[in-house]
Amino acid sequence: MGRLLEVKGLETRFFTQDGVVHAVNGISYHLDEGETLAIVGESGCGKSVSVLSLLRLIPQPPGKITGGEVWFDGKDLLKISDDEIRQVRGNRIAMIFQDPMTSLNPVLTIGFQVAEALMLHMGMDRAAARKRTVELLELVGIPRAADRLDDYPHQFSGGMRQRVMIAMGLSCNPQLLIADEPTTALDVTIQAQITDLVKRLRDEIGMAIIWITHDLGVVAGLAQRVIVMYAGYIVEEAPVKELYANPRHPYTVGLLGSLPRLDEARARRLTSIEGLPPDLIDLPKGCPFYPRCKYRIEQCAVENPHLQPVGPGHTIACWVDISKATPTPRAAQAEVKA
Amino acid sequence: MSANASREKLVEVKDLRMWFPVLRGVLQRHVADVKAVDGISFDIYKGETLGLVGESGCGKSTTGRAILQLYKPTGGQVLFEGQDLVRMKPGELRRMRRRMQMIFQDPYASLNPRMTVGSIIGEPLEVHNIGTKAERLERVRYLLEVVGLNPYFINRYPHEFSGGQRQRIGVARALAVNPSFIVCDEPISALDVSIQAQIINLLEDLQEQFGLTYLFIAHDLSVVRHISDRIAVMYLGKIMELTTRDELYHNPMHPYSQALLSAVPIPDPVVEEKRRRIILEGDVPTPVNPPKGCHFCTRCPKVMDICKEQEPPFKEYSTGHFVACWLYE
Numbered sequence A: 001m002g003r004l005l006e007v008k009g010l011e012t013r014f015f016t017q018d019g020v021v022h023a024v025n026g027i028s029y030h031l032d033e034g035e036t037l038a039i040v041g042e043s044g045c046g047k048s049v050s051v052l053s054l055l056r057l058i059p060q061p062p063g064k065i066t067g068g069e070v071w072f073d074g075k076d077l078l079k080i081s082d083d084e085i086r087q088v089r090g091n092r093i094a095m096i097f098q099d100p101m102t103s104l105n106p107v108l109t110i111g112f113q114v115a116e117a118l119m120l121h122m123g124m125d126r127a128a129a130r131k132r133t134v135e136l137l138e139l140v141g142i143p144r145a146a147d148r149l150d151d152y153p154h155q156f157s158g159g160m161r162q163r164v165m166i167a168m169g170l171s172c173n174p175q176l177l178i179a180d181e182p183t184t185a186l187d188v189t190i191q192a193q194i195t196d197l198v199k200r201l202r203d204e205i206g207m208a209i210i211w212i213t214h215d216l217g218v219v220a221g222l223a224q225r226v227i228v229m230y231a232g233y234i235v236e237e238a239p240v241k242e243l244y245a246n247p248r249h250p251y252t253v254g255l256l257g258s259l260p261r262l263d264e265a266r267a268r269r270l271t272s273i274e275g276l277p278p279d280l281i282d283l284p285k286g287c288p289f290y291p292r293c294k295y296r297i298e299q300c301a302v303e304n305p306h307l308q309p310v311g312p313g314h315t316i317a318c319w320v321d322i323s324k325a326t327p328t329p330r331a332a333q334a335e336v337k338a
Numbered sequence B: 001m002s003a004n005a006s007r008e009k010l011v012e013v014k015d016l017r018m019w020f021p022v023l024r025g026v027l028q029r030h031v032a033d034v035k036a037v038d039g040i041s042f043d044i045y046k047g048e049t050l051g052l053v054g055e056s057g058c059g060k061s062t063t064g065r066a067i068l069q070l071y072k073p074t075g076g077q078v079l080f081e082g083q084d085l086v087r088m089k090p091g092e093l094r095r096m097r098r099r100m101q102m103i104f105q106d107p108y109a110s111l112n113p114r115m116t117v118g119s120i121i122g123e124p125l126e127v128h129n130i131g132t133k134a135e136r137l138e139r140v141r142y143l144l145e146v147v148g149l150n151p152y153f154i155n156r157y158p159h160e161f162s163g164g165q166r167q168r169i170g171v172a173r174a175l176a177v178n179p180s181f182i183v184c185d186e187p188i189s190a191l192d193v194s195i196q197a198q199i200i201n202l203l204e205d206l207q208e209q210f211g212l213t214y215l216f217i218a219h220d221l222s223v224v225r226h227i228s229d230r231i232a233v234m235y236l237g238k239i240m241e242l243t244t245r246d247e248l249y250h251n252p253m254h255p256y257s258q259a260l261l262s263a264v265p266i267p268d269p270v271v272e273e274k275r276r277r278i279i280l281e282g283d284v285p286t287p288v289n290p291p292k293g294c295h296f297c298t299r300c301p302k303v304m305d306i307c308k309e310q311e312p313p314f315k316e317y318s319t320g321h322f323v324a325c326w327l328y329e
Helices: A047-054 A084-087 A110-122 A124-137 A156-172 A190-203 A215-219 A239-245 A248-258 A298-302 B058-066 B090-097 B117-127 B135-144 B151-155 B161-174 B193-210 B221-227 B245-251 B257-261 B270-274
Strands: A001-015 A018-034 A036-040 A063-072 A093-096 A176-180 A208-213 A226-229 A233-239 A308-311 A313-317 B009-024 B029-043 B049-053 B073-079 B100-103 B181-185 B213-218 B232-235 B239-244 B316-319 B321-324
Touching: A001 A047, A018 A047, A018 A208, A018 A233, A036 A047, A036 A215, A036 A308, A047 A063, A047 A208, A093 A156, A093 B151, A110 A124, A110 A156, A110 B151, A124 A156, A124 B270, A156 A190, A176 A233, A190 B257, A215 A239, A215 B270, A226 A239, A226 A248, A233 A239, A233 A248, A239 B029, A239 B270, A248 B193, A308 B029, B009 B058, B009 B213, B029 B049, B029 B058, B029 B073, B029 B213, B029 B239, B049 B058, B058 B100, B058 B181, B058 B213, B100 B161, B117 B151, B117 B161, B135 B151, B135 B161, B161 B193, B193 B213, B193 B221, B213 B221, B221 B245, B232 B245, B232 B257, B239 B245, B239 B257, B245 B257
Parallel strands: A036 A208, A036 A226, A093 A176, A176 A208, B049 B213, B049 B232, B100 B181, B181 B213
Antiparallel strands: A001 A018, A001 A063, A226 A233, A233 A313, A308 A313, B009 B029, B009 B073, B232 B239, B239 B321, B316 B321
């Protein structure tokens, strides 16, 4: 499979009154055609900003993409003109967002909103766009789609709205679909409907997907490769099975340990990660995870480790080989300086 | 978990109903009711954690609030150590409130931003006239320590704390009057994964330390199964199934419980590959006009004719395993 996307040293900052927020700090990754990549991390780790930066959807000011390259289809998306990037957005790369209520316009009908992109990017006339809209809505499983074209977003439930968002995303046959926490606002049975739908569409249409989430459960059944982000850095990257079977970064280990599992036989004690994520305005020197890390050594405070390969397709940014080291419990670290 | 038969009941909920009126027009005519909780019964035993799980709008939070009499129930009884809270006089009820407290979902909205942490945690003590000023201060410092915060923070304001720390403050406030029963209403849903685990561990430690009884309300079945001894599954104002955590996982009887369990993702790609999901069709109907018969009949993959006509009884089919489904009649 060919290379679809290549991100090199992407760096995004927000210049606020309180100081410079280091949201994304030089991350590099790639995506092959038809591949599903998950970017995982907690709030404020830079996962959303990193993909919004790909399409230059960062509000500027205060935001600014301060470095890096995003190669897609032979062009650097960060260098091309505004007109050119508009041809990519929604057309070659589509995006769906977390909250389907705020991403749909409440005063426009569903039919108009889906058809708009078709007329704009595909050059369809009204009648053709309307016909295609019905097909798309049927594809994403909206019952009686033809009758619902003139409905407004408030007449749809949360799950149905997210289906509409997906239909909009698919409307121009994109090569890449970026999904930013698309199921977080939904109930678990609806989440199952949506992930099922996305998997089916992926296999039928063959588009690549970047799926952004904080939920390691959803990722397990969906992605082929996973990137774990912390404080604007990639701290671990691995094929999905490798990541869950053999996590190597202390943060990934901590995240997996803090998840209660439905299939756990006996309620074990969760191994929570003590402390809080760092302030992105005032990042610690050295590894950003080191104040919370059970495996930290002196070097961690001084120098931020680069990503190093530890297995096939598996890289981590950590000075310590945790398979050989023993964790030291950081007692009384629950007191985080507020 | 020891057998329930030998244990003492702390809370008994009997046929609890909580309907909210829908009013229309200038005359505010009563045109319909939102049947948020529509006749549910269960017991909570001393020292246990009963999990209440369901999707948004199923009435699980309303159940918690109606038990604590934060809403005046439309019908039914809530017995706390044998006394009916629903029919209690206001003065008596206020004294009972010392015994039962609540932890709220949103640690950003549930703390008054103009009060210091010390006065937030100390307020219940003042309201119930417990101790002298010095004693109250001493207790607040102790409580801060118990929930893992530095007593040095006593004069700070909520905005100076992170979400997880605020939830600790909410927990300390609930503990202030030394209650025996705490309703935890989605206490971790607003928090990040690594912080969720901190709060779950804290709740577990406090239960052991103070012999607390919890009603743990959440939408996340993995979390509920982790923390609960028994679990009640709610759907559209009704309890569909009630049993122990292990029985629910290994032998779910109600089709809704089966679908819910199969929909929860497990963080393990090898396990996920082999799982088969039961994908439910459609959405939850509105509680203003729930379907006739079983409330789940519109989405149930195993629906029969009787389900659309008559409501199934909530019956104990094996020891401690209650189900409301016609399949087992």
